[in-house]
Amino acid sequence: MSALFEPYSLRDLTIPNRVWMAPMCQYSAAPQGPAAGAPHDWHFAHYAARATGGTGLIVVEATAVSPEGRISPYDLGIWNDTQVEAFRRITRFLAAQGTVPAIQLAHGGRKASTDRPWKGGAPLAADEHGWQPLGPSPVAFDERHPVPTELSVAEIRQIVGQFADAARRALAAGFEIAEIHGAHGYLINEFLSPHSNRRTDEYGGSYENRVRFALEVVDAVREVWPAGKPLFFRVSATDWLDEGGWTADDTVRFAAELQAHGVDLLDVSTGGNASGVRIPTGPGYQVPFAARVKAGTSLPVAAVGLITDAEQAEKILANGEADAILLGRELLRNPSFARLAARELGGDVHVPAQYHRSV
Secondary structure, three states: OOHHHOOEEEOOEEEOOOEEEOOOOOOOOEOOOOOEOOOOHHHHHHHHHHHHOOOOEEEEEEEEOOHHHOOOOOOEEOOOHHHHHHHHHHHHHHHHOOOEEEEEEEOOHHHOOEOOHHHOOOEOOHHHOOOOOEEOOOOOOOOOOOOOEEOOHHHHHHHHHHHHHHHHHHHHOOOOEEEEEEOOOOHHHHHHOOOOOOOOOOOOOOHHHHOHHHHHHHHHHHHHOOOOOOEEEEEEOOOOOOOOOOOHHHHHHHHHHHHHOOOOEEEEEOOOOOOOOOOOOOOOOOHHHHHHHHHHOOOOEEEOOOOOOHHHHHHHHHOOOOOEEEEOHHHHHOOOHHHHHHHHHOOOOOOOHHHHHHO
């Protein structure tokens, strides 16, 4: 059997194949009012299309644990029960197609309160649905972004509780996997990296202090997330800085600690925490970081980053560089990637009866 179409089990859950959808913000939720942060028809159609295309697991985009945790005012959130009910429509449909529904729980930190990317992504003022962003230290992401308000220890602990509350709601909404967003320069990543964390208390300075917030979030989520359901963590494996940033060595060390705290799989990405850096992109450019974690720990990993065809994905798994493949832009281009890849590689994939003529 094709490695890409072998089922994959974590805890009590079996995922039907290794073609997984990476979380990708749609910036399409209502910014305010009773439906703020709740998914609607666009989100349903977007995720349903990839489920009917045979995708084994779908990680719903970064979903904020609080209103000020949104990357943009148009992001999804899971801080109230209205949002929970709206998500149930999506999770029910995904499960009916044999797709495992997962959700990424997030806080935007100092990169919050920005416009949609196709509108330029600039920070927003209060009269544009914006707010004052928060961070570990009063250090702006770049010259465009405002200096964030430094979080107090009490506020840090409040956010830890918000992650736990969001996980409870995610469970009620029908999600089978929770992923904690610790990548791409958002709040947890900001605490991890000395580039953005200049604190001198128990949450800054040494490596042990900088990972404290992340591990507290993991512990809080794991405590309320059922023992039989997997917990993922997304990490930026490097800041792509020559010095003064988070490194691949840090990631391998951190992966082992995450596993000890109950994380079941590391979703390995890179970058996003330092502006103006040169990232050497190319086909599969982030895969070596996943492979390094896999070689250095026993924690399962998923690879992502310009993986665009079935043969490439199959080779990554066959070479033992990752345990699963997360596709981003390729699934935007081709919602039926999994079904077409199964045909190419001789694998089996769920096909809705209504689409039987496509096989």
